[in-house]
Amino acid sequence: MTTKSEIIVATDGLTKRLGGRTVVNGVNLAIGRGDIYGFLGPNGAGKTTTIRMLLGLARPTSGHIRIFDKDIRKERLAILRKVGSLVEYPSYYGHLNATENLEAVRRLLGAPKSRIDEVLAIVRLTQEARRPVKGFSLGMKQRLGIATALLGNPELLVLDEPTNGLDPAGIQEIRELIKSLPRTSGVTILISSHLLSEVEQMATRVGIIAKGELIYQDGIERLREQAQGRIRLGVSDPEAAWQLLLSYGYPAEWDRTKLTVGQADDRTIAGIVSRLVQSDFQVYRVEEEHASLESIFLQMTGSEASL
Amino acid sequence: MLLRILSAELLKIRRKLVWLLVLAGPLGVVGLEALAYALRFDYMIRPADSAKMWSDLLSGIGSLALPALLIGLAIVASMTAGIEHQMNAWKMTLALPVKKRHVFAGKFLLTALLLFVSCVLLALFSLVFGLTLGSSLGLHGSVPIGGLLREAFYPYLAAMPFIALQAWLSVTMHNQAVPLTVGIVGMIVSLFAGSRFPDWVPYKWPALLNQWHEPLYSVGAGVALGLVVFLVGMFEFVRKDVK
Ligand SMILES: Nc1ncnc2c1ncn2[C@@H]1O[C@H](COP(=O)(O)OP(=O)(O)OP(=O)(O)O)[C@@H](O)[C@H]1O
Ligand SMILES: [Mg+2]
Numbered sequence: 001m002t003t004k005s006e007i008i009v010a011t012d013g014l015t016k017r018l019g020g021r022t023v024v025n026g027v028n029l030a031i032g033r034g035d036i037y038g039f040l041g042p043n044g045a046g047k048t049t050t051i052r053m054l055l056g057l058a059r060p061t062s063g064h065i066r067i068f069d070k071d072i073r074k075e076r077l078a079i080l081r082k083v084g085s086l087v088e089y090p091s092y093y094g095h096l097n098a099t100e101n102l103e104a105v106r107r108l109l110g111a112p113k114s115r116i117d118e119v120l121a122i123v124r125l126t127q128e129a130r131r132p133v134k135g136f137s138l139g140m141k142q143r144l145g146i147a148t149a150l151l152g153n154p155e156l157l158v159l160d161e162p163t164n165g166l167d168p169a170g171i172q173e174i175r176e177l178i179k180s181l182p183r184t185s186g187v188t189i190l191i192s193s194h195l196l197s198e199v200e201q202m203a204t205r206v207g208i209i210a211k212g213e214l215i216y217q218d219g220i221e222r223l224r225e226q227a228q229g230r231i232r233l234g235v236s237d238p239e240a241a242w243q244l245l246l247s248y249g250y251p252a253e254w255d256r257t258k259l260t261v262g263q264a265d266d267r268t269i270a271g272i273v274s275r276l277v278q279s280d281f282q283v284y285r286v287e288e289e290h291a292s293l294e295s296i297f298l299q300m301t302g303s304e305a306s307l
Numbered sequence: 308m309l310l311r312i313l314s315a316e317l318l319k320i321r322r323k324l325v326w327l328l329v330l331a332g333p334l335g336v337v338g339l340e341a342l343a344y345a346l347r348f349d350y351m352i353r354p355a356d357s358a359k360m361w362s363d364l365l366s367g368i369g370s371l372a373l374p375a376l377l378i379g380l381a382i383v384a385s386m387t388a389g390i391e392h393q394m395n396a397w398k399m400t401l402a403l404p405v406k407k408r409h410v411f412a413g414k415f416l417l418t419a420l421l422l423f424v425s426c427v428l429l430a431l432f433s434l435v436f437g438l439t440l441g442s443s444l445g446l447h448g449s450v451p452i453g454g455l456l457r458e459a460f461y462p463y464l465a466a467m468p469f470i471a472l473q474a475w476l477s478v479t480m481h482n483q484a485v486p487l488t489v490g491i492v493g494m495i496v497s498l499f500a501g502s503r504f505p506d507w508v509p510y511k512w513p514a515l516l517n518q519w520h521e522p523l524y525s526v527g528a529g530v531a532l533g534l535v536v537f538l539v540g541m542f543e544f545v546r547k548d549v550k
Contacts, residue, residue: 052548055398056402057401080403083402
């Protein structure tokens with residue numbers, strides 16, 4: 001179970017029908033305080049629709065949402081006061097500069113004026129603060145969106161595909177930015193993506209949604225465990241070592257570039273290493289190698305190679 | 308809260324074309340009337356006195372201002388709502404801790420406020436033109452302040468149902484062609500409404516025509532129906548999922 005910390009986002013049978021189709025189907029999310037929750041799913045899985053319901057932008061067809069232990073239908077404003085969000089592509093007023101954009105939101109939030117410079121600094125837009133936003137690159141707009149989300153000092157930050165459409169450098173930058181956030185301010189983050197690799201390095205928990213249904217929800221380690229680890233051996237003359245290991249009945253594999261052993265306990269590995277050493281092989285490395293999480297993710301969501 | 312929303316709305320239209328429109332509308336109307344006077348200045352029948360001059364002037368400006376108001380309100384409503392539509396900012400605004408009905412009210416108030424500014428400017432420009440005309444005709448008399456204000460604000464108040472309607476349509480529809488078409492058709496209908504339609508037809512109200520010859524009836528009906536349309540629009544907006 002995962003209830004080591006207080007659950008601050010909980011949905012119960014969350015369902016949304018749109019145009020006669022069930023787009024989100026009986027989803028039970030559970031996000032604990034301080035989690036960085038990776039909300040994953042292929043395109044069209046229902047991530048944005050779920051997030052819209054969490055933010056009160058869309059009404060669930062059925063099911064309940066509790067955030068900070070409050071019902072979104074009854075206490076939407078109280079909840080939203082502690083939530084910052086960025087839904088799909090960033091929203092902004094192009095003719096205004098970054099400071100003015102933030103000011104327009106600040107006036108609604110009633111946050112202190114000084115907060116504008118703070119969030120600009122966090123997303124490193126201080127230098128560009130006086131330029132009209134329509135001239136911003138997508139990455140800068142995305143950062144402004146995150147700054148806007150941070151403006152009210154939220155306890156929960158909801159980011160829907162914040163790296164969508166960015167180049168690798170931009171993706172890296174946003175990722176670093178997000179990773180640095182909880183450490184500095186203790187916020188809980190819900191971040192959606194259609195790529196596991198994108199949230200893998202920062203997420204503490206993962207929820208996977210496919211065709212509107214939540215098919216996995218647990219800590220990231222559990223997902224890693226499912227990725228059957230292999231042990232890679234770096235040795236002198238790997239091909240000969242492979243044959244030796246096979247002859248002793250170890251499940252070794254040689255693919256002409258690397259020598260690996262599948263699922264093996266500590267004693268087996270110790271046996272392998274001593275066998276190799278006794279046979280005068282030099283052992284350079286014994287390391288765990290994870291099957292890519294991406295492949296498990298693809299398997300789970302049953303989506304095609306196009307992803 | 309509403310004040311905060313309105314101040315945010317005013318910030319959002321900073322450096323926007325809509326301000327130019329707010330200025331150009333009344334300026335164009337009074338300018339056109341001035342042009343009409345200038346063209347026939349030499350052979351027109353001189354008004355007998357200052358009072359007659361003002362009443363001719365105000366009715367002339369009034370008949371030009373009416374279609375300008377009706378088309379202007381559609382454009383202004385579309386522009387103020389367009390600020391959110393253009394960059395899909397509704398989802399950002401409505402995920403903030405603000406009441407949805409306040410957001411709707413904010414857009415309506417902004418539109419009404421901008422049009423109000425236009426009406427103030429209309430009164431000012433009319434005053435300036437009237438004083439200039441009076442002195443060039445050698446007619447001196449007191450300025451009919453009441454008539455001036457009536458000319459500027461009665462049609463505005465009587466047009467309240469249309470301001471509310473256009474605000475509602477512009478806010479709820481992503482494609483602004485629809486509300487603009489409704490606005491244009493509305494203007495044309497109201498141009499012909501004067502003699503043909505019964506008094507209860509709202510398109511007749513901004514012209515302040517009714518069988519009792521009491522403009523205030525039209526004004527009262529306009530404000531009342533405007534409030535109803537506003538409330539209906541607000542409830543529909545609150546109910547709907549955000550695009
Ligand atoms: N207004 C609507 N009417 C009908 N169907 C809709 C509507 N909005 C979304 N959908 C459908 O709902 C499904 C889920 O959409 P959603 O945007 O939630 O997916 P997503 O997981 O966010 O995908 P992506 O990774 O592409 O952003 C899609 O198949 C979409 O076509
Ligand atoms: Mg999406």
